[in-house]
Amino acid sequence: MTEQLRPDGSLRHLLTLETLTRSQIERLLERSQSFVRPLGESPPRSAALAGRTVANLFTEPSTRTRVSFELAAKRLGATAVNLEVQLSSRVKGESMLDTVYTLQSLHVDTFVIRDAQPGVPGLVATHVAPHVSVLSAGEAHLSHPTQGLLDALTVYQRKQRFAGLAIAIVGDIRHSRVARSAWHAFSRLGVSDLRIAAPAALMPDAEEFQDCSRHTQLASALRGADVVMMLRIQRERMGAADLPEDEEYFAAWGLTAERLALARRDAIVMHPQPMNRGIEIASDVADGPQSVIRDQVRNGVAVRMAVLAEVLGAHA
Amino acid sequence: MTEQLRPDGSLRHLLTLETLTRSQIERLLERSQSFVRPLGESPPRSAALAGRTVANLFTEPSTRTRVSFELAAKRLGATAVNLEVQLSSRVKGESMLDTVYTLQSLHVDTFVIRDAQPGVPGLVATHVAPHVSVLSAGEAHLSHPTQGLLDALTVYQRKQRFAGLAIAIVGDIRHSRVARSAWHAFSRLGVSDLRIAAPAALMPDAEEFQDCSRHTQLASALRGADVVMMLRIQRERMGAADLPEDEEYFAAWGLTAERLALARRDAIVMHPQPMNRGIEIASDVADGPQSVIRDQVRNGVAVRMAVLAEVLGAHA
Amino acid sequence: MTEQLRPDGSLRHLLTLETLTRSQIERLLERSQSFVRPLGESPPRSAALAGRTVANLFTEPSTRTRVSFELAAKRLGATAVNLEVQLSSRVKGESMLDTVYTLQSLHVDTFVIRDAQPGVPGLVATHVAPHVSVLSAGEAHLSHPTQGLLDALTVYQRKQRFAGLAIAIVGDIRHSRVARSAWHAFSRLGVSDLRIAAPAALMPDAEEFQDCSRHTQLASALRGADVVMMLRIQRERMGAADLPEDEEYFAAWGLTAERLALARRDAIVMHPQPMNRGIEIASDVADGPQSVIRDQVRNGVAVRMAVLAEVLGAHA
Numbered sequence: 001m002t003e004q005l006r007p008d009g010s011l012r013h014l015l016t017l018e019t020l021t022r023s024q025i026e027r028l029l030e031r032s033q034s035f036v037r038p039l040g041e042s043p044p045r046s047a048a049l050a051g052r053t054v055a056n057l058f059t060e061p062s063t064r065t066r067v068s069f070e071l072a073a074k075r076l077g078a079t080a081v082n083l084e085v086q087l088s089s090r091v092k093g094e095s096m097l098d099t100v101y102t103l104q105s106l107h108v109d110t111f112v113i114r115d116a117q118p119g120v121p122g123l124v125a126t127h128v129a130p131h132v133s134v135l136s137a138g139e140a141h142l143s144h145p146t147q148g149l150l151d152a153l154t155v156y157q158r159k160q161r162f163a164g165l166a167i168a169i170v171g172d173i174r175h176s177r178v179a180r181s182a183w184h185a186f187s188r189l190g191v192s193d194l195r196i197a198a199p200a201a202l203m204p205d206a207e208e209f210q211d212c213s214r215h216t217q218l219a220s221a222l223r224g225a226d227v228v229m230m231l232r233i234q235r236e237r238m239g240a241a242d243l244p245e246d247e248e249y250f251a252a253w254g255l256t257a258e259r260l261a262l263a264r265r266d267a268i269v270m271h272p273q274p275m276n277r278g279i280e281i282a283s284d285v286a287d288g289p290q291s292v293i294r295d296q297v298r299n300g301v302a303v304r305m306a307v308l309a310e311v312l313g314a315h316a
Numbered sequence: 317m318t319e320q321l322r323p324d325g326s327l328r329h330l331l332t333l334e335t336l337t338r339s340q341i342e343r344l345l346e347r348s349q350s351f352v353r354p355l356g357e358s359p360p361r362s363a364a365l366a367g368r369t370v371a372n373l374f375t376e377p378s379t380r381t382r383v384s385f386e387l388a389a390k391r392l393g394a395t396a397v398n399l400e401v402q403l404s405s406r407v408k409g410e411s412m413l414d415t416v417y418t419l420q421s422l423h424v425d426t427f428v429i430r431d432a433q434p435g436v437p438g439l440v441a442t443h444v445a446p447h448v449s450v451l452s453a454g455e456a457h458l459s460h461p462t463q464g465l466l467d468a469l470t471v472y473q474r475k476q477r478f479a480g481l482a483i484a485i486v487g488d489i490r491h492s493r494v495a496r497s498a499w500h501a502f503s504r505l506g507v508s509d510l511r512i513a514a515p516a517a518l519m520p521d522a523e524e525f526q527d528c529s530r531h532t533q534l535a536s537a538l539r540g541a542d543v544v545m546m547l548r549i550q551r552e553r554m555g556a557a558d559l560p561e562d563e564e565y566f567a568a569w570g571l572t573a574e575r576l577a578l579a580r581r582d583a584i585v586m587h588p589q590p591m592n593r594g595i596e597i598a599s600d601v602a603d604g605p606q607s608v609i610r611d612q613v614r615n616g617v618a619v620r621m622a623v624l625a626e627v628l629g630a631h632a
Numbered sequence: 633m634t635e636q637l638r639p640d641g642s643l644r645h646l647l648t649l650e651t652l653t654r655s656q657i658e659r660l661l662e663r664s665q666s667f668v669r670p671l672g673e674s675p676p677r678s679a680a681l682a683g684r685t686v687a688n689l690f691t692e693p694s695t696r697t698r699v700s701f702e703l704a705a706k707r708l709g710a711t712a713v714n715l716e717v718q719l720s721s722r723v724k725g726e727s728m729l730d731t732v733y734t735l736q737s738l739h740v741d742t743f744v745i746r747d748a749q750p751g752v753p754g755l756v757a758t759h760v761a762p763h764v765s766v767l768s769a770g771e772a773h774l775s776h777p778t779q780g781l782l783d784a785l786t787v788y789q790r791k792q793r794f795a796g797l798a799i800a801i802v803g804d805i806r807h808s809r810v811a812r813s814a815w816h817a818f819s820r821l822g823v824s825d826l827r828i829a830a831p832a833a834l835m836p837d838a839e840e841f842q843d844c845s846r847h848t849q850l851a852s853a854l855r856g857a858d859v860v861m862m863l864r865i866q867r868e869r870m871g872a873a874d875l876p877e878d879e880e881y882f883a884a885w886g887l888t889a890e891r892l893a894l895a896r897r898d899a900i901v902m903h904p905q906p907m908n909r910g911i912e913i914a915s916d917v918a919d920g921p922q923s924v925i926r927d928q929v930r931n932g933v934a935v936r937m938a939v940l941a942e943v944l945g946a947h948a
Contacts, residue, residue: 037423039420039447040445042367042368042423043369043423045367051674052674053675067371070397071395074395075395079703081699081702083695095907095909098905098906098907098909101929102695102905102926104671104926105671105927106696106699106700106703106932106933107669107675107703107930130672131672274414275411275414277411277414294418294420297418297421297422298422301423355737355739355761355763356761356763358684358739359683359685361682361683379734383687383735386713387685387711387738387739590730591727591730593727593730610736610737613733613734613737613738614737616738
């Protein structure tokens with residue numbers, strides 16, 4: 001696993017939350033919180049990253065995450081460039097690295113990388129020059145660390161603690177990098193009652209999520225939960241094998257107001273988006289008073305500002 | 317129809333010129349004029365919109381209008397992001413709004429929207445938070461308000477008045493949002509002799525353009541006109557039904573120097589672009605001394621600066 | 633050929649190096665050098681081009697050159713917009729110019745143009761307003777002047793002279809704008825021993841490269857060379873006619889460590905990228921101690937800053 005820290009212990013890359021300590025994650029959350037502004041107020045801005053150049057290399061489509069990183073960089077005064085390179089498909093191994101070396105020679109000092117292939121962000125991180133940082137914006141089904149941080153920040157804003165919380169993650173856990181990064185964050189932050197709930201075909205292998213209880217029914221996962229995190233069902237996988245169609249999925253696994261009532265009265269509802277309303281979540285729940293889905297997005301840009309400031313050593 | 321004004325009467329959204337008063341339009345034109353610079357001089361710049369974030373959501377291809385809005389935003393100090401979302405085709409109803417809510421949560425406070433489907437800018441405008449503005453950059457065949465303003469500004473620069481002018485709009489009126497917004501503007505600004513001219517198949521229904529005279533021959537529309545506004549013929553519609561081929565269209569409806577001589581000697585020639593030279597307009601007319609087509613483009617960025625400054629309450 | 637200079641002798645357009653004098657090229661190289669920073673240092677930044685607008689019109693895919701120009705413009709304080717227009721294929725002649733006129737009316741004052749068709753940058757240059765500059769970012773097989781400058785700068789940084797150097801350009805000379813611009817630069821700068829080496833099918837016609845010696849074997853071109861510039865083989869052309877397959881090409885023309893030993897001990901290895909490792913160049917040579925390939929990229933952004941500052945008359 002690629003080393004994420006510099007010799008002095010500071011964060012250089014952010015590829016996964018799995019190897020961070022609790023205090024490192026807490027530091028990032030605190031810094032993120034300092035960048036949060038209520039909707040309607042101006043976002044924070046500074047020149048902390050003036051002279052820095054951030055390249056967004058996204059090889060999977062992503063409006064939300066790409067714009068979130070782009071705005072985070074610009075609001076800290078950095079120059080941001082977007083590239084539509086096909087890192088994994090078009091080019092392999094060394095020639096992918098040639099693209100990275102080229103950008104590095106143009107004084108790009110931060111790479112934000114999303115790729116469907118496992119290992120790409122880490123491979124880049126091991127090859128760039130010592131002053132260059134790599135941030136994963138989503139790596140295969142494995143890791144999406146800024147999403148994990150924004151999920152943790154969202155929970156903390158509403159609950160002011162992690163200890164003693166019951167958190168249920170529901171849906172396609174098996175293929176979800178969001179679930180894995182949330183699990184890493186919550187687990188490290190001391191959430192003791194972590195639950196994953198999915199149809200058998202979407203449940204991860206036994207060696208993963210070992211400190212989570214496993215639920216094959218939605219009801220038992222929801223009962224008494226403080227936080228319900230719904231995952232996107234990827235329709236393209238539906239209908240195959242023993243997977244149910246949309247309507248059946250909603251009937252068995254969709255989060256309705258009625259089912260949400262099984263959770264604690266003050267439970268919050270999260271979703272990483274994009275949502276399939278009427279499949280994994282009912283519209284009235286997505287837009288209801290317990291939903292913090294838009295907070296997650298707002299926190300996302302704050303987290304990305306914090307991570308950029310942290311790895312670039314900036315005091316913003 | 318979506319309310320465009322705030323309770324205090326100030327402009328919040330710009331979706332159509334149809335419901336604006338004459339003095340509101342005049343105010344926008346005056347403000348636009350203050351941003352006009354001659355070709356070769358530096359464009360005006362300010363930090364009036366520093367901290368603001370403008371998202372360009374274009375679901376129809378548009379180089380000119382997208383770049384014009386992007387430059388207008390940047391020259392006022394705003395951060396601009398471009399998105400290639402497919403609002404109307406890929407996603408419908410609620411999920412389109414989810415994309416908008418997401419961007420709003422990233423502190424986007426102005427949406428510039430172009431969409432081929434009627435109602436999309438208005439739908440977004442009714443759902444965004446109170447501090448957020450929506451500007452239409454072209455809505456189906458219905459409305460293109462900044463184009464209407466730039467057309468009016470272009471006329472005023474050359475004629476110094478609207479009263480008493482004879483203005484002929486020629487071509488595919490039926491499918492043209494440009495024609496409708498120009499009609500709204502000129503009509504409100506007191507142009508009394510408004511003429512539309514088109515082959516029967518491209519003439520709008522009788523309940524529209526009621527204060528305009530209708531011409532089924534080019535000559536009668538041009539005679540004595542102060543302003544001749546030619547519209548783009550969309551070739552993909554040509555050849556169908558009772559529509560003529562390119563050459564026939566040019567023979568019957570193309571603006572040649574000879575025909576332009578029917579208009580007043582100081583008549584100006586306008587075209588929203590892109591032009592089909594040799595179909596709706598002869599090249600020597602497009603580039604001739606009476607053409608103000610490039611002025612229209614220059615005025616476009618000034619109008620967009622004015623509208624951005626106006627809806628965002630900025631004193632630039 | 634389009635005049636590149638203003639009446640006062642200053643550089644207005646950069647379309648080719650062919651018509652520049654030695655002292656004009658030297659001036660550009662000196663200015664470029666002032667923008668070079670070591671990897672890991674912040675790139676130079678200034679507000680010299682504040683208020684200027686640079687439009688990148690690339691009709692051929694180009695990550696490296698487009699980002700290089702974009703960063704050069706932004707680091708000098710200009711506003712940069714990227715356009716994906718299809719100048720040569722979609723539109724022809726006059727309507728291509730309409731796109732340019734439109735951008736010019738939006739106060740774009742510098743066009744950076746890459747096009748596969750000969751003559752496009754020059755055609756645009758002859759039609760824009762007097763205050764507007766056009767920079768070629770690659771014109772068909774004919775010219776890539778900023779690449780020629782960065783190649784010359786790279787050589788000078790390592791050799792501190794041009795006189796007395798032996799420079800070998802190897803590969804698909806016939807189709808290469810990189811080779812032609814390098815030839816123009818080196819020839820003008822006084823390199824006396826210029827060599828081109830290629831299989832017969834990739835050798836240019838006799839009237840070109842007249843001051844270069846021609847080599848149909850790699851070995852003779854390399855012997856005693858101070859600089860070895862390898863060109864990219866375009867695989868899409870391989871296999872046709874009398875051209876060898878990849879392996880055969882590498883066997884006959886690939887630059888290996890063994891072959892490089894034929895050159896001077898302190899010879900440098902250059903490549904404009906993207907590289908086909910294992911076809912025209914062995915990986916260990918591309919990454920070896922004699923390679924200056926990444927220096928070329930770094931110098932590229934410095935050259936583009938210098939050219940922008942020069943044509944826009946800015947003192948950065």
